Amino acid sequence: MSGDRLLNACRGQPVDVTPVWFMRQAGRYLPEYRAIREHHSILEICHDPTLAAEVSLQPVTRFEPDAAIVFADILLPFEPWGLGLSFHPGEGPVLDHPIRTADHVEGLRVLDPHTDLGFVLETVRLVSQELGHRVPVIGFAGAPFTLASYAIEGGASRQFIETKRFMYGQPEAWHALLSTLAATVGQFLAAQAKAGAQVLQLFDSWVGCLAPSDYRRFVLPHSRQALTLAAAAGTPTIHFGTCTATLLDAMADAGADVISVDWRIPLDRAWRHFPDRAIQGNLDPAALLAPAPELRTQVHDVLARAARRPGHIFNLGHGVLPQTSPDHVRATIDLVREYRP
Numbered sequence: 001m002s003g004d005r006l007l008n009a010c011r012g013q014p015v016d017v018t019p020v021w022f023m024r025q026a027g028r029y030l031p032e033y034r035a036i037r038e039h040h041s042i043l044e045i046c047h048d049p050t051l052a053a054e055v056s057l058q059p060v061t062r063f064e065p066d067a068a069i070v071f072a073d074i075l076l077p078f079e080p081w082g083l084g085l086s087f088h089p090g091e092g093p094v095l096d097h098p099i100r101t102a103d104h105v106e107g108l109r110v111l112d113p114h115t116d117l118g119f120v121l122e123t124v125r126l127v128s129q130e131l132g133h134r135v136p137v138i139g140f141a142g143a144p145f146t147l148a149s150y151a152i153e154g155g156a157s158r159q160f161i162e163t164k165r166f167m168y169g170q171p172e173a174w175h176a177l178l179s180t181l182a183a184t185v186g187q188f189l190a191a192q193a194k195a196g197a198q199v200l201q202l203f204d205s206w207v208g209c210l211a212p213s214d215y216r217r218f219v220l221p222h223s224r225q226a227l228t229l230a231a232a233a234g235t236p237t238i239h240f241g242t243c244t245a246t247l248l249d250a251m252a253d254a255g256a257d258v259i260s261v262d263w264r265i266p267l268d269r270a271w272r273h274f275p276d277r278a279i280q281g282n283l284d285p286a287a288l289l290a291p292a293p294e295l296r297t298q299v300h301d302v303l304a305r306a307a308r309r310p311g312h313i314f315n316l317g318h319g320v321l322p323q324t325s326p327d328h329v330r331a332t333i334d335l336v337r338e339y340r341p
């Protein structure tokens, strides 16, 4: 692992070896994470900076990836908003008070990262202190669309029916909600940078459910606003989404330094949409469940498509699956580092 690889790649500068880290690199596939989860809920870990820092460092100690990601969750802003956030095993997040009305939106305030989410900033500080300049710490937040989808649906969704009903049926309230979210997460990201995060990632996990024209009308201005606020101090930004093959031109217009793509589009084809930016991705997380020769073929395919062009960050196209063997995470990092075209 080297402290500069990720930062250089974000800026499209050459690196000795392609930087590699994994979304959800801290989590249930790690026995040392499960050991802590036996005694603490996910929200307890997030609210305890010492514990959250320990969990953030677990994959760094074990695998030496080229970045640490702070342990937190994109849904944490829903607690100070009083939406009644909890996590249910097998079901994912659940909100007791989802947002369905313009009045509810009007009552929401832009959060203050220091008073409302200070525990995350403290975790960022602890992880950065611990790592020094060994590897950068990635701070993150949810993007306005993905957060709005959870806030409106009240939990996970397949078709985003209520979200789209709200977007089309109450466009003014929709834009008010996304604008409050954009200001909240933009300032939260900027505060994480001040606390020591050297790279910032905006997670728009579910935005791929939208038509490109709807993305441009209903989402893009707000994602751009969040990224503009986040990048104010010059910290590089990564913009992540899944199923975004038809949205990449529009996502590039939102202005991040790095666009993170999933496996549903080949990496070289995705990159043609934003040749002036860096790219992150894009191995299918399920490839880590495959036998070693198949895993090797797939890792090599991603690297061959990147063709050593400066500005590639190796990652999965989405988070590490809980069923993954830590040995295959290790093997993937080794394959990236040993790759010779």
Ligand code: CP3
Binding pocket: 022, 023, 024, 025, 026, 027, 028, 037, 042, 069, 070, 071, 072, 073, 074, 075, 087, 091, 092, 093, 140, 156, 203, 205, 319
């Ligand atoms: O290493 C890391 O990346 C850990 C930090 C992290 C978590 N959540 C901790 C977590 C990050 C970056 C997130 C982001 C997040 N949270 C996203 C965006 C990324 C993505 O996967 O699309 C989303 C959509 C969420 C919302 C969320 N949090 C869901 C849907 C769930 C339940 C589903 C699941 O994977 O279990 C969570 C809970 C959660 N957040 C877990 C972790 C490690 C698993 C909970 C557990 O330990 O039981």
